[in-house]
Amino acid sequence: MRHILGFVLLFLLAVPHVQAQQPSFLKADPHWVDSVFATLSDDEKIAQLLMVAVTSDVGRSLVGTDRVSPETVEKLVRDHKVGGVVFFQGGPVPQARVTNRLQSAAKVPLLVAMDAEFGLAMRIDSTVRYPYMLTLGAASQANDLIYRMGKEVAQQARRLGVHINFAPVADVNNNPANPVINFRSFGENKYQVAEKAVAYMRGMQDYGLLTSAKHFPGHGDTGSDSHHELPVISHNRQQLDSVELYPFKELIKNGLSGVMIAHLSIPALDDTPNLPSTLSKRIVTDLLRRELGFEGLVYSDAMNMKGITKYFSDGLADAKGLVAGMDVLEFTEDVPKAIARIKEAIEKGEITPAEIAERCKRVLAAKAWVGLNHYRPVALENLYEDLNPKAAELTNRLLTERALTVLKNDADLLPLRGLDSLKIAVVSIGDGKPTIFQKTAGLYTAVDLFQVSDKAGDPEIDSLEAALRPYDVVLLTLHLSSIRPGVQYGVTAAVNKALERITKAKKTVVTVLGNPYSLAKLTGIDRARAIVLGYQLTPYTEDLSAQLIFGAIPAVGKLPVTVNERFRYGNGIGLEAIGRLKYTVPEEIGIDSDRLNSRIDSMIALALREKATPGGVIQLAKDGKVFYRKAFGSPTYEEKRQVRETDLYDLASVTKITASTTALMGLYDSGMLDLDKGLGDYYRFFRKSNKADMKLRDLLTHKAGLKAFIVFWQNARKEDGTWKKKTFRSEASRAYPIEIVPGKLYLHRKYPARMVKGIKDSPLNATKDYVYSDLSFTLYPKIVKELSGESFEDYLQGNFFRKLGATSLTFNPLRYYRADMIAPTEVDTIFRHTLVHGHVHDETAAMMGGVSGHAGLFGNANDVMKVWQMYLQKGYYGGDRFLKPGTLETFTSYQFPEIGNRRGIGFDKPTFRYTGNAPRYASPSSYGHTGFTGIMTWADPAWGLNYVFLSNRVYPTRASSALGRLNIRTGIMDLVYEELMRKKAGND
Structure with a gap:
């Protein structure tokens, strides 16, 4: 047995x-195996x-x-x-x-x-x-x-x-x-x-x-x-x-x-x-x-x-x-x-x-x-x-994105909403310089940055606590220096002290960039309103944790281990993305970054070589994913510093569709504006003029019969070249408050009203053919104020820009930004006789006090793109509904194609036969605009593309036409279309 x-x-x-x-290897080339084996000694x-x-x-x-x-x-x-x-x-x-x-x-x-x-x-x-x-x-x-x-x-x-x-x-x-x-x-x-x-x-x-x-x-x-x-x-x-x-x-x-x-x-x-x-x-x-x-x-x-x-x-x-x-x-x-x-x-x-x-x-x-x-x-x-293939970066990003885990979210604080009502501080503990997390957070709204050592003493922590008192939300990131248990995962006494003090006093979102077992070592973390776990400290966890907090990406990660009774295996709160821009690499949209960079770099090199512009910024997104963001050249030909992606540019006529048209869509959306009513219905001053019955739809598509422009600054000058009485003075005063040239030239306070009267009294064109005109756009700030009860700028800021987190979009930017953060425009030799820098380049807008509907808006590329992404998302962005989908559909569609007019309402659109005003491959549903100073924005719903090109091609003189002659602006977007078509052909 x-x-x-x-x-x-x-x-x-x-x-x-x-x-x-x-295993498959066991069957590999038996003849070679036997022949080699036969040659071997014991x-x-x-x-x-x-x-x-x-x-x-x-x-x-x-x-x-x-x-x-x-x-x-x-x-x-x-x-x-x-x-x-x-x-x-x-x-x-x-x-x-x-x-x-x-x-x-x-x-x-x-x-x-x-x-x-x-x-x-x-x-x-x-x-x-x-x-x-x-x-x-x-x-x-x-x-x-x-x-x-x-x-x-x-x-x-x-x-x-x-x-x-x-x-x-x-x-x-x-x-x-x-x-x-x-x-x-x-x-x-x-x-x-x-x-x-x-x-x-x-x-x-x-x-x-x-x-x-x-x-x-x-x-x-x-x-x-x-x-x-x-x-x-x-x-x-x-x-x-x-x-x-x-x-x-x-x-x-x-x-x-x-x-x-x-x-x-x-x-x-x-x-x-x-x-x-x-x-x-x-x-x-x-x-x-x-x-x-x-x-x-x-x-x-x-x-x-x-x-x-x-x-x-x-x-x-x-x-x-x-x-x-x-x-x-x-x-x-x-x-x-x-x-x-x-x-x-x-x-x-x-x-x-x-x-x-x-x-x-x-x-x-x-x-x-x-x-x-x-x-x-x-x-x-x-x-x-x-x-080091580019594909590996995408794999890293996607794996990190899927892993990020939200372990606490009191009162649904995340993703952050209502940016216009939040004063946000971003505090880094454990890194002494601005971090990737902090820089990414700054892409979504204005934030203030603080750094604290992981060995900080009481005075440094006291100072930080006092500095944070004015803030509504603190984004606190823990940059833990070790992943190993033998050194407490990098959790020091200073880290815990700062964590305890900040979470006790403020509405805090804590992001732990370290080993999940460190959660058991972090005292006071339970007081945080929200907790995001990044698992380790890498550029990807920093960047994407910030994107998650602002709702650009969802939260889907689950804790893979039990840390203690509070943080157990499987914990993880799911969050949906809320439609803010995501920042990624070209590979995520199927484009080879090396090819794309090489082709765009070649075109930019041509622009710089031909002095089409001293520099600029390009930003591209597809389906809400920013896949290209790059500054090139210098602010001027004389400067050595490089353009920064955050530099502000004079948007010139892009003001028309990023400010005026935006405001008008808001009023239309709320039922306060009828596109088929006359100018006189909304601007009483024009009721007894030859423009009273001009429909807003006709004005916004440039077919109402208005003259192209009026050179108001020349009308203010006598034949001998001196200024007419009560126009300009060399010093500011109550009567002359409008700054044209700082310390040198100021306009009479009543002159903008005379300019409006000049528009009212201006003759009409013989026919109502398409004639691109600035004149009606100069009037829209007044209409916005009459209908909304708010100034043009306040209406835009309160209803759009601040809510979008587009905090750099502003008129007269020197109120908020240093001159070295703004690209100069032209050395004006005919009107102002100085370098125009931080003041609107357009003379009429300058005489309107820098705030007009046709020009005057400044901003950086990222913030301009937020407005345009809201357009592409049919009025939705960051969890908020800004405009109804039908409003966007109406304003961005051809209005009079039967008479050959290519315009949407405010927006430019591709011509019916290619003439170069738009990218060659742009779809009929696309829309956008260019700006005289060297700007272009273009959106294409058919491809999900969002394009912003900022430059100061008028520096040092507007006589330079190389940017247009070389088709730099439209050409760059066409490169993207070609790469996407190449990808599609390959997939097919």
């Missing part, structure tokens, strides 16, 4: 309990199972420069024919050179490995760093993106000559105090860990990279670090089967190519005292090979770690590892001793030559699968560029 039971037990052990999928067959460490940066090595220097390793490759190397510190080009050097010394091409759990940047500089696994664990429904990350890691690794990634981490981190796995795990839920590990593994293997799931049989519930000692896992077998082994089983089912064994003591699996799992036959052979049916490569964890060397040294561990069932011994410290010990084990019968041969052939098959049967050295040309 005992014999029968023993047979049954052996049978059960021999039959895999997991439906394992054979020692060389053993050496193929040894992998030694190497660094391409000896100066920074943390693992002993004598043993891992390229010179030492080259000797091991040449003399002992080791089978592989694992790289640690260095840079991509040095590593590629060392790889080529070692491969040239090898009898059989080497397998090259790295720990690249979150990308090559885990080990070498100047390469892509993807999110940590714990961050990915928070990313809801992101397995497609994790697969893509795996694909990109594979492509980058293979480009560098790397064949094995010791990843994915399949440990279930169910111990918050785990000092070694922690943020390297996908989380505490075995199903989530398995799903995400499988997605990552498949992405890597599908693109030619061998993987090694680790740390078998599970390193997630340890309180010690196997780099320094031998951790003990005290779980029973049922717990191990149910939790720790689950992700490995799922990976094996999906064709996993490799498994790394951890240095752990696990009495439930093998109760031999002080025996690491790496050296346990029960774990490696009986459990992994027989019970789980794994057929791929089995790697040891690094053989230099104290978890193994504490009890086994001088090559003994290497021999015992192979006896246990290992295929590849990573980081063998002493190759000659290891080979000698392994040969002793063969002589003792602990392992057979046939077993060595089987494992050697498995290694050779892996080499064939990664292409070493047709080895080529790593090409150094364009290596840095190839290892």
Whole structure:
């Protein structure tokens, strides 16, 4: 009976309990495998199972420069024919050179490995760093993106000559105090860990990279670090089967190519005292090979770690590892001793030559699968560029966006709404300079910035607390300096003190840019009105956390671990985006950024070379996603400083459709304005004029018969060139308050009324053909005031600009901005005889006090785009309804196409036959305007495109026509259309 039971037990052990999928590499080029194997001596067959460490940066090595220097390793490759190397510190080009050097010394091409759990940047500089696994664990429904990350890691690794990634981490981190796995795990839920590990593994293997799931049989519930000692896992077998082994089983089912064994003591699996799992036959052979049916490569964890060397040294561990069932011994410290010990084990019968041969052939098959049967050295040309593809930035951004987690949101504070009523401070703790988070927050509205050290004393915190008293909301970001538990995740006493003081006194949104386990160390965080968790400190978490707070992106992340009773696994408040601009990269809309940048840069270079403009700003968005934002040139040809993206420009005639038409749409929307009523109905002064019955629809489409313009400043001058009585004075006074030239020229306070009378009395054109005219737009501020009871500027600011967060849009900007923040326009040699800088360029608008409906508005590109994005979104932006969809449809449509008039109501539109007023590829539904100073805005609903071009082409003189002649403004948007059409053609 005992014999029968023993047979049954052996049978059960021999039959895999997991439906394992054979790794694909095992079938790779068997002819090459056999032919190479036949050339190897017995020692060389053993050496193929040894992998030694190497660094391409000896100066920074943390693992002993004598043993891992390229010179030492080259000797091991040449003399002992080791089978592989694992790289640690260095840079991509040095590593590629060392790889080529070692491969040239090898009898059989080497397998090259790295720990690249979150990308090559885990080990070498100047390469892509993807999110940590714990961050990915928070990313809801992101397995497609994790697969893509795996694909990109594979492509980058293979480009560098790397064949094995010791990843994915399949440990279930169910111990918050785990000092070694922690943020390297996908989380505490075995199903989530398995799903995400499988997605990552498949992405890597599908693109030619061998993987090694680790740390078998599970390193997630340890309180010690196997780099320094031998951790003990005290779980029973049922717990191990149910939790720790689950992700490995799922990976094996999906064709996993490799498994790394951890240095752990696990009495439930093998109760031999002080025996690491790496050296346990029960774990490696009986459990992994027989019970789980794994057929791929089995790697040891690094053989230099104290978890193994504490009890086994001088090559003994290497021999015992192979006896246990290992295929590849990573980081063998002493190759000659290891080979000698392994040969002793063969002589003792602990392992057979046939077993060595089987494992050697498995290694050779892996080499064939990664292409070493047709080895080529790593090409150094364009290596840095190839290892930093633009697609990786998009993957990083999308993964981060899906991971960001809102853990608290009292009274639905997030996303922030009602920007016109909020005074916002953005406080950074732990970074002494303006941060990415702060700069991104400033894209949405006016904010004030504060920085506090994570070592701040009471005086600094007292000062900060006092400075924050006037603010309605404080956005507090914690830039935690460490992700490791041994140093409290970077939470210092100063961080906690500042956090407690600020959250006690103010409506605070706390963004934690650090390890989620840090939440348990942050005192006072429960008093925050809202909490956003970024999981780690990167440019992406900073940027996108700010975008989430302002509602540009949704919140979908879920906490992947339990921190304490307050913050538990699965917590995460979902938030929807509210239609504010999102800032991203061209790849998110399917455009190659290198191509786009190169083409736009070429056109801008032409503009600068031909002196079409000294500089400017371009901003482009598609479907609400800003994918291009760039300043170019200088404010003037004489200045050395570069234009800033935040610089204000004189918008000239773009005032017509970013101010006047906006206000008129608001009045139309509320039923206060009828486009088919006459001018006299809304402006009493015109009731007894020849313009009284001119319909607003005709005026706004430039077909009412008005003259194109009146040169009012010339009408104020006598024939001898002197000013007429009661027009201008050289000093300001109550009678002459309108500043034309600061300190030099002031206009009489009643003269704007005379200008309006001049419009009233002006003759009409003989016919009502299309004639572009400024005159009616000069009058709209008066109409707005009569209908709304507010001044033109107050109406726009209160109903539109401040609510949109478009705080730079203003008339007479020197009231609020320094001159060096505003681009100069023209050196005026005919009227003002000075440089016009910070004052409206248009002479009529200047004589109106800088506020007119046809010109006078200043702003930066980002704020102009907010208005136009509201148009594209049919009147909706930032959670607010500004205009009805039907209003936008009416105003932006052709009004009189039957007579060849291309205009919308206020808006310009493409001509029916291309004449260059609009981009060549603009759809009939598109609309926009240009400005005399060198401005263009254009929106195309058919493509979701929003385009803002700001420049001061009139500097130093308006005589320059190169900007128009070269079609720079329309040409740049046409480049975007071409790139989108190229993408569409490719997809089709």
